Each structure stands twice: as structure tokens, then as C-alpha cells.
Amino acid sequence: MQILIRSARVVDAASSFDGQLCDLLIDNGLIRQMGTxxxxxxTTRVIDGHNLHVSPGWVDMRxxxxxxxxxxxxxxASVCxxxxxxxFTDIAVLPNTYPVVDTKDTLGYVRRLGEGQPVHVHVVAAITRKAAGDDFTDMLDLHHAGAVAFSDGHHPLQNPDLLLKTLQYLQPINGLLMNRPEEALLTRFGQMHEGVQSTLLGLKGIPAIAxxxxxxxxxRLLDYVLGKRKESGVEKADESNPPSLPVLHFSTISTARSVExxxxAKAQGLPVSCDVAAHQLVFDDSAMADxxxxxxxxPPFRSPQDVAALWAGLANGTIDAIVSDHTPQDAESKNLEFDQAEFGMTGLETLFSAxxxxxxxxxxxxxxxxxxTRPRYILRLPAASVAEGQVASLTLFDPTGTWTFERTLSKSKNSPFLGQTLTGRIVGTVHQGQFIPAV
Structure with a gap:
């Protein structure tokens, strides 16, 4: 099937057409020709529209x-x-299912379910059995079975010895460890960010220091494992040598001190990366008043100062990726007293617009x-570019278009954006030779 994208502005720093308006002819899943x-x-399907932009397909890491x-x-199926x-053309799914993705069988089940879906599904396997933080999974087998990274997902890795040995174990296979940083003993029964707002609302706080x-x-453990001995103070990495692939990735950081x-660590040359959830960039702890x-x-919505630091971290390159942290919860898990409700919100459909x-x-x-670019690099996925001869994995969007989020394709409805009018409209994606219009 041929697809012709008319007069789209290319957003891709790796493309010679970056910033230009051009047509893209896609045939048999490849970008065959670009020009005017x-x-x-x-029989060619023609796609055009006002203020149409095209970029490599987007990747959600969480x-x-x-x-x-x-x-x-x-x-x-619904999440895809x-x-x-x-x-999005690619998503990385967490291992926090039942059963947990901690064996080749469960990993294979998820990968098979992902075949034929409108996005590529990459599976993150558990570090510990049942993501319980006690005994290791067979990470080498899981790696060879197709795990794209290793994480206990929503369960932060508490045991420092387990984290240290995981870093050592993953080095020979060039594996990636992803950890959501939280000291669980400091956050027990916590409901929101610890601060003035939590005091006013009478809710137990989740302190930033956790x-x-x-x-x-x-x-510190990563530095120890890599055998680096640094002098005190910040040393800039040698710009003549490109940084190595990240070994340790922090998921959903939320505080100014974490950014710093x-x-x-990056300035010292440590192979580390991090992401932030889109909703952390939108709300601060004052939003909890209702x-x-x-x-x-x-992590909870933090202070306005933390939110400003997250935006600054994105601008200066400290924060590598923006993720949805898509966590669907049914009505029975959310329509409860605040302290009884489960954590999480959906976010796949609104990340860009938010x-x-x-x-x-x-x-x-x-x-x-x-x-x-950054999520693909961190997850060791093949690079994608809007260029002739490349696989047509593309996202089409209008960055100034407005739309109202009236209906979600997720099975769960736990999104604060439902009913809101947002800027940044998705037109569709090109995936495996097919144009998939946004609904």
C-alpha cells in the first residue's frame, strides 16, 4: 500500500529535511521519496491537513x-x-502484571499479544521474582528472550545489595536497569507531597527526601560498580568521546534536588539517564485541594519550585525523556475516600497535549x-529518522491544533484531562506500512 503525506513540516534533527515542508511517499513500509x-x-492514500507536522514515531518508556x-x-489491545x-508507535510495558513478567513464559505471552497491534510493544522484565525485591530473576534468559530493560516497575528497588549486583550482572550484556527512586520506609501511608499543602489538607505527606x-x-553504587574514582567537585565529561549508553535509568523523577x-552525575561522566511523567510538568501540590x-x-505532585526545576532539567538536557506513566485504574479503585484510592492516572492519549x-x-x-531520539537510545532500540530509505515509523501531528478529550480508548477513565480542551492534536501514525488515524 502506498501512502502520500502532503506538505508536512519535518521535525527531526537527524534528517536533512528538518524544519522543511515536504511530501513523503511511503511504499511497502519504507519512505521511498521525499520532496515537493x-x-x-x-490507489495511493493521500494524507494532508492544516499545519501538518511529521516526526519519527514516538516512544513511551513507561x-x-x-x-x-x-x-x-x-x-x-486497549492500551495499544x-x-x-x-x-506513539512504540511503548515499553512494565512487568507489574499477574503473574509478574519474571519468566520467559510470561514475557513470551506479552510479546505474542503484542504482535499485530498498532504499536510496537517492548517488554520490561522484572529484576526480582514477583517484583518482590527478594530473589533475582534469570535476567540473562530474559534478556535473550527479548526483554528491553529490567525493572521492578512500580516497586522501587529497596535493597542496595540487589541493585549493586544487578548493575554488575547487566554489564556484560549491555543491559539497562530502570528504578523508580523511593525510600519506602519514608513514604508509608503517604498520600501527597509533604509540605504546606499536605498540612492544610490533613493528609500524610510523601517527603521529597525519600x-x-x-x-x-x-x-554512588553505580560509581562504585564502574570503579570510578572522582575528585571532589563537578568534572565535565570529555566531549571528545561520546557518552556510553546509560546503564542506570531513573523513572519519573519529581524533585529539584533529584534533577541536580x-x-x-552526568557531568562526571556516569552513564545515567532519567525521565519525567508528563503530569508532573502540569500540576503542583496545590492541585490536591479538591x-x-x-x-x-x-511520585506525587511536588512544589511549584520542583515543577520549575523539572522544566529546566528538560531544557538543559538533564532529563532525557517524557513518559506517560500510564497507570489505568478502574472505578472501584478510584471512587473511594482519598486515602483509600489507588495511585495512578492514564496518560497515553494526552501526553503530548499536556x-x-x-x-x-x-x-x-x-x-x-x-x-x-532519547528514549530509543536509552532502550537500545534502532534509531528512526524521516529520511529516504528509512522504515516509515512516523507520527503526524498539529502542534497548534486544539481538541477536546471527550472519550478515552483506555478501559479505565482515571484521567483529570477528560472533558478538557487541549492544544496539540495528533493526526495519526504510520506503523508497519499502515496509516492509523487518531480517533
Whole structure:
């Protein structure tokens, strides 16, 4: 099938057409030709539109698919439909299912379910059995079975010896460890960010230091494992040598101090990366005043100063990627008293719009880079580019278009954006030779 994309502005720093308006002719899943006034055949599907932009396909590094085990909240088919509607061509799914993705059998089940879906499904396997933080999984077998990275997902790795040995174990296979930093003993029964707002609302707080202690601990352990001996103070990495692939990735950082610790670690040359959830860029802890359980997430919304630091970290390159942290919860898990409700919100369909609607100075190229180049690099996925001869894995969007989020394709409805009008409209994706329009 041929697809002709008319007069789209390319957003891809790796493409010679970056910033230019051009036509793209796609044939048999490849970008065959780029230029102006390309001729469409009789059976060619033509896609055009006002202010149309095209970039390499977007990648979400942190999605909870809930399948197997919790299909009443989400299944792999529904999460893939939601991802495609949000402009994604690739998603990395967490191991927190039932059973946990801690064996080749379960990993194979998820990969088979992912075949034929409108997005590529990459599976993150558990570090410990049942993601319980006690005994190792057979990471080497899981790696050879197709695991794209290793993480206990929503369960932060608490045991420093396990983290240290995981880093050592993954080095020979060039594996990636992903950890959500949280010292669980400091966050027990916590409901929101610890601060003035939590005091006013009478809710037990989740202190920022619970995250920052683990970030600092993990960076020290990474430095120890790599055998680096640094002098005191910040040393800049040797710019003549490109940095090595990240070995340790921090998921959903949320505080200014975490950003600063990771910035210093990168300056010292440590192979580390991090991401931020889109909703952390939109809300601060003042949003909790109405006790809306759809806003109950972990890590929680932090102070306005923390939110400003997250935007600055994106701008200066400290934060590598923006993720949805898509966590579908059914009504029975959210329509409860605030302290009884589960954490999490859906976010695949609104990630781009949430960022664009609340943008604090990022260029469009920077936003796209956080959704394309950097996530692919961190996850060791093949690079994608808008160039002739390349596989046509593309996202089409209008960065200034407005739309109202009236209906979700997720099985769960726990999104604070439902009913809101947002800026940044997804037109569709090109995936495996097919155009998939956003609904």
C-alpha cells in the first residue's frame, strides 16, 4: 500500500529535511521519496491537513498495560489503541502484571499479544521474582528472550545489595536497569507531597527526601560498580568521546534536588539517564485541594519550585525523556475516600497535549527529541529518522491544533484531562506500512 503525506513540516534533527515542508511517499513500509509536488497513484492514500507536522514515531518508556491479570482495568489491545491515538508507535510495558513478567513464559505471552497491534510493544522484565525485591530473576534468559530493560516497575528497588549486583550482572550484556527512586520506609501511608499543602489538607505527606536519598544512593553504587574514582567537585565529561549508553535509568523523577544530582552525575561522566511523567510538568501540590483521586499519583505532585526545576532539567538536557506513566485504574479503585484510592492516572492519549498546553519554553524540536531520539537510545532500540530509505515509523501531528478529550480508548477513565480542551492534536501514525488515524 502506498501512502502520500502532503506538505508536512519535518521535525527531526537527524534528517536533512528538518524544519522543511515536504511530501513523503511511503511504499511497502519504507519512505521511498521525499520532496515537493510528488505524484500520487490511483490507489495511493493521500494524507494532508492544516499545519501538518511529521516526526519519527514516538516512544513511551513507561506504560502499565495491566495484562495479564488485571484485564478489567486494561488489556494489551486497549492500551495499544490508546497509545496509537496518543501518537506513539512504540511503548515499553512494565512487568507489574499477574503473574509478574519474571519468566520467559510470561514475557513470551506479552510479546505474542503484542504482535499485530498498532504499536510496537517492548517488554520490561522484572529484576526480582514477583517484583518482590527478594530473589533475582534469570535476567540473562530474559534478556535473550527479548526483554528491553529490567525493572521492578512500580516497586522501587529497596535493597542496595540487589541493585549493586544487578548493575554488575547487566554489564556484560549491555543491559539497562530502570528504578523508580523511593525510600519506602519514608513514604508509608503517604498520600501527597509533604509540605504546606499536605498540612492544610490533613493528609500524610510523601517527603521529597525519600526520592532524593535513593537517587543519591543509586548514583554512588553505580560509581562504585564502574570503579570510578572522582575528585571532589563537578568534572565535565570529555566531549571528545561520546557518552556510553546509560546503564542506570531513573523513572519519573519529581524533585529539584533529584534533577541536580543527576545533572552532576552526568557531568562526571556516569552513564545515567532519567525521565519525567508528563503530569508532573502540569500540576503542583496545590492541585490536591479538591481531593480529586484522579490526581493521586506516585511520585506525587511536588512544589511549584520542583515543577520549575523539572522544566529546566528538560531544557538543559538533564532529563532525557517524557513518559506517560500510564497507570489505568478502574472505578472501584478510584471512587473511594482519598486515602483509600489507588495511585495512578492514564496518560497515553494526552501526553503530548499536556506538555504543549503547559509548555514553559521548550522548543517543539526539544519536545519531540524527548519522545523519539532519547528514549530509543536509552532502550537500545534502532534509531528512526524521516529520511529516504528509512522504515516509515512516523507520527503526524498539529502542534497548534486544539481538541477536546471527550472519550478515552483506555478501559479505565482515571484521567483529570477528560472533558478538557487541549492544544496539540495528533493526526495519526504510520506503523508497519499502515496509516492509523487518531480517533
Amino acid at each position: 509536488d510528488l505524484v500520487a497513484g490511483e 506504560v502499565l498495560a495491566q495484562d495479564p491479570g488485571f484485564e478489567h482495568k486494561e488489556d494489551l 489503541r490508546a497509545a496509537a491515538a496518543g501518537g 526520592e532524593e536519598l535513593i537517587v543519591e544512593r543509586d548514583l 544530582l543527576i545533572r552532576m 481531593f480529586d483521586t484522579n490526581l493521586k499519583v506516585n 506538555v504543549v498546553s503547559n509548555n514553559r519554553g521548550l522548543s517543539l524540536s526539544q519536545v519531540v527529541d524527548k519522545l523519539t
